[in-house]
Amino acid sequence: MSRRISYREAMREALREALQADQRVFLMGEDVGRYGGTYAVSKGLLEEFGPQRIRDTPLSELGFVGAGVGAALGGMRPIVEVMTVNFSLLALDAIVNTAAMLRHMSGGQFSVPLVIRMATGAGRQVAAQHSNSFEGWYAHVPGLRVLAPASVEDARGMLRAALADPDPVLIFEHAQLYNSEGELPDGAPPVVDICSAAVRRDGTDVSLITHGGCLPKALRAAEELAALGISAEVLDLRVLRPLDDATIMASVRKCRRAVVVDEAWRAGSLAAEVMARIMEQAFFDLDAPLARVCSEEVPIPYARHLEEAALPQVSRIVAAVQSLMGASP
Amino acid sequence: MIDFKLPSLGADMEEGTLLQWHVKPGDTVQRGQVVAVVDTSKAAVDVEIWHDGVLAELLVQPGDKVPVGTVLARLLEPGEAAPALAAVPAQPVAAAPVVAAVLPEVKAAVPPQAPPTRHPVSPSARRRAGELGIDPDGVTGTGAQGSVTLADIEAAARARPAPTPAAAAAAAAPAAAPDRQAQMRKAIAAAMGRSKREIPHYYLAETIPMQAATAWLQQHNEGLPVTQRMLPAVLLLKAVALALRRTPELNGFYRDGRFQASVPVHAGVAISLRGGGLVAPAIHDIAAKPLDQLMRELTDLVKRARAGSLRSSEMSDPTITVTNLGDQGAETVFGVIYPPQVALVGFGSILARPWVQDGEVRALPTVRATLAADHRASDGHRGALFLVELRELLQRPQSLAQAFTMPQDQPGATP
Numbered sequence: 165m166s167r168r169i170s171y172r173e174a175m176r177e178a179l180r181e182a183l184q185a186d187q188r189v190f191l192m193g194e195d196v197g198r199y200g201g202t203y204a205v206s207k208g209l210l211e212e213f214g215p216q217r218i219r220d221t222p223l224s225e226l227g228f229v230g231a232g233v234g235a236a237l238g239g240m241r242p243i244v245e246v247m248t249v250n251f252s253l254l255a256l257d258a259i260v261n262t263a264a265m266l267r268h269m270s271g272g273q274f275s276v277p278l279v280i281r282m283a284t285g286a287g288r289q290v291a292a293q294h295s296n297s298f299e300g301w302y303a304h305v306p307g308l309r310v311l312a313p314a315s316v317e318d319a320r321g322m323l324r325a326a327l328a329d330p331d332p333v334l335i336f337e338h339a340q341l342y343n344s345e346g347e348l349p350d351g352a353p354p355v356v357d358i359c360s361a362a363v364r365r366d367g368t369d370v371s372l373i374t375h376g377g378c379l380p381k382a383l384r385a386a387e388e389l390a391a392l393g394i395s396a397e398v399l400d401l402r403v404l405r406p407l408d409d410a411t412i413m414a415s416v417r418k419c420r421r422a423v424v425v426d427e428a429w430r431a432g433s434l435a436a437e438v439m440a441r442i443m444e445q446a447f448f449d450l451d452a453p454l455a456r457v458c459s460e461e462v463p464i465p466y467a468r469h470l471e472e473a474a475l476p477q478v479s480r481i482v483a484a485v486q487s488l489m490g491a492s493p
Numbered sequence: 494m495i496d497f498k499l500p501s502l503g504a505d506m507e508e509g510t511l512l513q514w515h516v517k518p519g520d521t522v523q524r525g526q527v528v529a530v531v532d533t534s535k536a537a538v539d540v541e542i543w544h545d546g547v548l549a550e551l552l553v554q555p556g557d558k559v560p561v562g563t564v565l566a567r568l569l570e571p572g573e574a575a576p577a578l579a580a581v582p583a584q585p586v587a588a589a590p591v592v593a594a595v596l597p598e599v600k601a602a603v604p605p606q607a608p609p610t611r612h613p614v615s616p617s618a619r620r621r622a623g624e625l626g627i628d629p630d631g632v633t634g635t636g637a638q639g640s641v642t643l644a645d646i647e648a649a650a651r652a653r654p655a656p657t658p659a660a661a662a663a664a665a666a667p668a669a670a671p672d673r674q675a676q677m678r679k680a681i682a683a684a685m686g687r688s689k690r691e692i693p694h695y696y697l698a699e700t701i702p703m704q705a706a707t708a709w710l711q712q713h714n715e716g717l718p719v720t721q722r723m724l725p726a727v728l729l730l731k732a733v734a735l736a737l738r739r740t741p742e743l744n745g746f747y748r749d750g751r752f753q754a755s756v757p758v759h760a761g762v763a764i765s766l767r768g769g770g771l772v773a774p775a776i777h778d779i780a781a782k783p784l785d786q787l788m789r790e791l792t793d794l795v796k797r798a799r800a801g802s803l804r805s806s807e808m809s810d811p812t813i814t815v816t817n818l819g820d821q822g823a824e825t826v827f828g829v830i831y832p833p834q835v836a837l838v839g840f841g842s843i844l845a846r847p848w849v850q851d852g853e854v855r856a857l858p859t860v861r862a863t864l865a866a867d868h869r870a871s872d873g874h875r876g877a878l879f880l881v882e883l884r885e886l887l888q889r890p891q892s893l894a895q896a897f898t899m900p901q902d903q904p905g906a907t908p
Contacts, residue, residue: 420617420643451615451644452637490636 165350171313172342174320175205179243181353182327183213186241189327190217192228193245193281202247203283203342229255229280233263236278241327249284249298249336263332264307275330279323285338285377285427286475292463295471297427299336299376300434303404309333310404311358314379316346318402321356329358336404338377338427361408363415367397370485371415373438374425375401378476382425385481392482394489404434412438413446420451421488425476430458452488457481494573495544497566499531499559509538510558511565520548522568529565546570613640624683625650677770688832692747693868696827699880701887702850703843703858709890725843726817727788729860731893733815733838734758734779736882742871743836743864743879744812752835752870757781761811761831762791764798772798773814773831774807784894818842825861835867836876838883 169177182189191206197220200207210218221228225246232244246252252259263276286295303310309329313319319337326333348354364379365386372382379400386396399415401407416422422442426435435456442454460474499509509531516528527539528548546568553565614622614629618641622629629641632649636642706728714722737744737758745755758780761773776782776790794807814837816828824844828837841861848857862883866876886893 420615448616448620451617451642452640488637490634490640490642 166347167350168345169316169348170342171316171319171344172203172205174316174348175337176207176209177353178320178323179206179209180212182243182323183209183217186327188239188241189243190219190240191243191245192219192221192232194221194223194247196220196245201245203339206245225251225254226258229258230262232278232280233258233276236276237266237274241277243279243281246280246282248294249282250294250296252282252298259302259332260305264305267331268307276332277330278332279326279335280332281335281337283339284336285340286464286471287340287377289466289468289471291466295464297459299404300426300428302334303434307331308405309358311335312376312402312404313337314341314376314400314402316344316348317354318356320348321354322358325356325358333358336376340377344380358403359406359408361402361411362400363397363411364400365396365398367395367419369395369419370421370423370488371397371399371419372423372425372481373399373401373412373415375404376427378425378427381476381478382481385478385485388478388482389485392486394485396485407438407441409441409445412441416442416446417449420449422454423481423484423488424454424456425481426456426458427476428458429461430456431461433458455484455488457484494549495546495568495570496564497542497568499561499563499565500540501561508558508560511553511555513555514551516548518548518550522546522548544568613638615640615642618643618646621646623679626680626683674768674770681770684831685829688829692830692832694830694865695868695873695876696863696865697873697876697880698825698861698863699884700859701862701884702848703860703887706887706890707843707858723784723788726819727784727791728887728890728893729817729840730760730762730776730779730787730815731784732883732886733760733813735886735893736879737813738780739882740871740875740879742875743866745835746812746833747835747867747870748833755812757812759810759812761814762794763814763816764795766799773811774798775811813838816840825863827863828865830865830867835870837865839863839865
């Protein structure tokens with residue numbers, strides 16, 4: 165038997181399980197306690213676990229992410245929620261220069277078992293400063309593991325694996341996914357890995373490589389392409405660092421064509437990295453130039469029609485695939 | 494506007510190669526200034542300009558060879574406006590610096606050089622084309638930006654007869670030797686790979702006493718100079734061709750999902766090359782030719798194969814292949830069929846072996862004949878009939894010598 169559950173509820177269940185399982189785990193961030201989380205993920209946890217373990221912080225990302233690093237060094241298992249990736253830029257030093265590098269800088273003496281959760285992405289008309297997709301930036305940094313749960317199963321299962329990792333793990337939750345729903349089996353929570361990509365739909369003609377909030381768009385595009393007689397495989401990267409080259413290449417070698425779908429800007433992006441790896445490892449298997457569907461190179465607009473025009477959409481994915489298949493534009 | 498032409502730099506100079514420009518569009522030049530270096534084939538010569546002005550455009554690029562008198566560049570006289578600017582009405586005559594400023598526009602008016610035309614071929618299509626020995630530049634592309642895709646190559650491969658190693662080798666003949674060998678190896682790999690992928694081979698073997706045949710040969714060759722002696726290979730070839738009259742389903746091609754029999758027997762003779770690799774060019778109409786002629790043709794074919802001067806017909810149309818290891822030692826050879834042929838007959842070396850004859854064991858010359866055949870075109874029973882017929886024919890060498898006409902009307906009729 166299975167039950168239907170939202171991504172938000174799955175994430176909350178994962179937090180509750182972690183808090184119950186290990187006294188060293190605590191949740192810290194802006195509005196995570198009394199307000200229940202900006203995206204209502206931690207709603208009810210303050211009442212259940214108390215203010216020692218569900219801690220509201222001042223609006224100071226550098227301060228509380230730094231405190232999380234310190235707590236992790238001190239033996240705790242902190243889960244730090246940064247409200248959105250946009251604000252994490254204030255905490256870059258703590259994340260990149262400190263959390264990611266302390267193991268190296270200490271000659272392996274210290275590890276930072278810190279989990280940082282952030283919402284990412286656009287599509288809710290919250291304008292440029294609240295609509296960025298910077299997960300690819302973090303995927304640039306050795307010492308970090310970067311996760312992008314796109315399914316309810318991953319929302320439910322990835323946190324446990326992240327907490328078990330002795331090094332810092334960032335979890336990017338696309339804000340558009342919180343209301344998405346999926347089936348979870350009853351009983352024990354799903355066990356998922358945090359090292360591999362996953363094929364979400366089998367296909368033979370083109371591999372749509374994506375993650376996070378673009379996964380539902382890629383799946384809908386695959387649906388439309390099927391009606392056009394094109395069999396699209398949909399690959400969910402799941403883990404943005406380290407990238408699962410083997411699964412990516414297996415899919416590309418099978419389909420011989422690939423379109424990378426990524427809500428970030430294209431220049432210097434994760435999409436660019438994926439394409440570069442394909443060129444390095446699967447060039448001779450390609451039957452068409454690689455393509456990508458990314459956001460337009462503009463700050464994400466506020467106006468709905470402009471925002472829609474700036475972001476990857478199903479129609480653009482379909483058009484990109486068609487042009488790879490030799491259809492005239 | 495002043496034309497700056499390639500001057501004659503000596504009475505015998507008809508043309509020159511521009512090596513280098515010292516100036517670029519927009520530069521102000523003065524009479525006597527060295528603006529370019531031109532190779533006259535005797536020397537590199539600095540070329541001076543004989544007008545003051547502003548360089549408007551360079552018409553000849555470094556590396557271009559042009560006749561004397563060719564306009565190398567155009568320059569504007571001091572105070573002259575560029576044509577693009579002059580065309581704009583009510584524009585005051587521009588001074589030189591302004592002219593220089595609009596020069597990019599002048600340059601832009603020149604149609605951009607077309608990018609080097611290259612037939613786009615996808616990486617996987619190019620690799621597959623190499624495997625199949627297809628020139629991708631001759632294939633029409635249906636993919637992105639008109640590119641040739643894997644499917645296009647495979648469609649092209651289906652639309653033509655299978656490449657034989659010989660054909661690929663001949664195509665590569667002008668190339669350097671190591672390259673040719675690499676190409677040949679590739680062609681063999683493609684043809685043999687395809688054969689083993691597509692053709693359900695079955696194999697049969699038969700030991701054939703060669704006492705009569707070798708005795709006949711010995712008699713025939715007696716007193717003949719070495720160069721004119723007949724080799725057992727000729728008898729074997731002839732016997733194969735005659736035996737095929739009983740089993741025509743071994744002679745021909747398997748194409749488009751069905752077998753097409755061939756009336757004449759053009760046996761491809763596998764010839765190993767000294768540098769490695771092999772070719773299997775055909776001796777045509779074997780059944781219809783006397784043994785002496787076959788011997789001459791075989792000698793000629795081997796010689797030409799090793800010299801790399803085969804004719805296209807010899808390479809394109811063998812209807813069956815015969816591989817004869819002859820004196821190279823192995824007893825038995827199980828061949829790989831050359832697609833789209835449907836059979837390959839192999840002969841090991843002729844050796845004295847114990848043989849039971851009239852209830853006694855004797856040492857007799859024998860040869861192991863094998864048949865590798867395409868099960869889509871024939872069955873083992875028919876293949877066995879062929880080997881039995883082959884055996885019987887080789888017991889009557891004189892009949893091989895006599896039979897050189899073939900009933901053309903009923904090639905498949907069982908006698």
